[in-house]
Amino acid sequence: MSIPANLQYTSEHEWIRVEGSVAVVGITQYAADALGDIVYVDLPKAGTTISAGSIVGEAESTKSVGELFAPVSGDIVEANQAVIDSPELVNSDPYGAGWLFSVNFSSIGDVMSADDYEAMIAE
């Protein structure tokens, strides 16, 4: 199970990568594996204002639906069109090409380190 050390994680199985004032958001490999093959994603549109903890989209697999929570507050910069077109990228490369959206953020919600996240999913 891949849990890159350079990312921050939420209890909702999302990761964020902070690049200056922008946070890039995706779901973890653990979450992608649990959902199964993802066949549809609904992502917030550019310009949308989101607040940490709220539901901003969803990822559907053949078997189930997972809600996407905003890990930060701010304005959506970009939704990943590649993932909208090819949702399977979330399964094949959850920390890379399978990123979901980026946010020009004002504050970050509750996040944890890779070690803490690893401990959480081991429970």
Added chain:
Amino acid sequence: MTLTQSPLDAIHRERGASFTDFAGWDMPVRYTSDLAEHHAVRSSAGIFDLSHMAEIYLTGPGAAAALDYALAGTLSSIPLGRAKYSLILSEAGTVVDDVIVYRLGEEKFLVVANAGNRFPAAAAIRDRAESFDCVVEDRSEEVALIAVQGPNALAILEATQGFSAEGLAELGYYRCLPREFNGESVLVGRTGYTGEDGFELYIDNAHAADLWRALEAAGAEFDLLACGLACRDTLRLEAGMPLYGHELSLDLKPVQVGMEKVVDMSKDNFVGRDGVMAGVSANAPRLVGLQSEGKRAGRADYPVHANGRTIGVVTSGALSPTLGFPIAFALIEPDFAELGTTVTVDVRGTEIPAVVVPLPFYSRKARS
């Protein structure tokens, strides 16, 4: 609650399967990818562990008559080596379970029931068979079931070391034949729950793992993939096959789900006859197939709307891996059940248009 382990459990763990609690059994939901497993069954072949299914045997001179009384169909008329789909009805004429019955001998039958209904099905058959001269045995925990499904299924069985595949090429759909694997008995049914050609192999637990490994070894050159219950569900949905607890239940009569032909009303006496005779109210919901555009699928329990109100509910739904569009079973008011009617499915707050279409959604005959 402790989950029951399949006799093939060690193999699934070696393969790195993800597991799910299915009716109290710890069963593989997928090995790697639901979609890859689904496509393998449509294009080459898949191997499934279905050891959670219930196997109930009836033996004795009264076995055929007992089944005619216990089930909706006329099982006494099926010849040796045939299988028949049937229903166990309640007194009220609703569905206790759907089953497949194999005739193994003049006086011997195997009833295969759903894992989740093992106890009610076995109890119903035992109670109903009481006044007939036969013995009812629930051997669910001793018998393993392995399914090999897909266009390459026959070739794989014929290539399997130690497996006597003679006669399987000629075996018709819904026929069964006793065969051997390394000298052990295997009942082979040309049956399945995927909409593809395929076989179901019943074998005692002790020899199931060896059989699975032999089938996998033979299947390597035929692109055989180990398949979990997730793809089994999308495969059966595409094939228009009902799943108990979704399309069939104690609240539904056969006529509501298009199964009136499974009930043989020419039989004078069977459990559920009066209930079926009583019929259903004019606005009792009917089972239909729904098809949508786009990628967003309705799922079980999502409301179905028309004319600004709720007219039914989705019972199963998915983005069809084979067809590429969303499909669903739904129970809706009969006024909207006509083919071609447009309704909407409330997909978590978004109204997705859906059209009532004929079942099945997918048929392998239509493809060739």
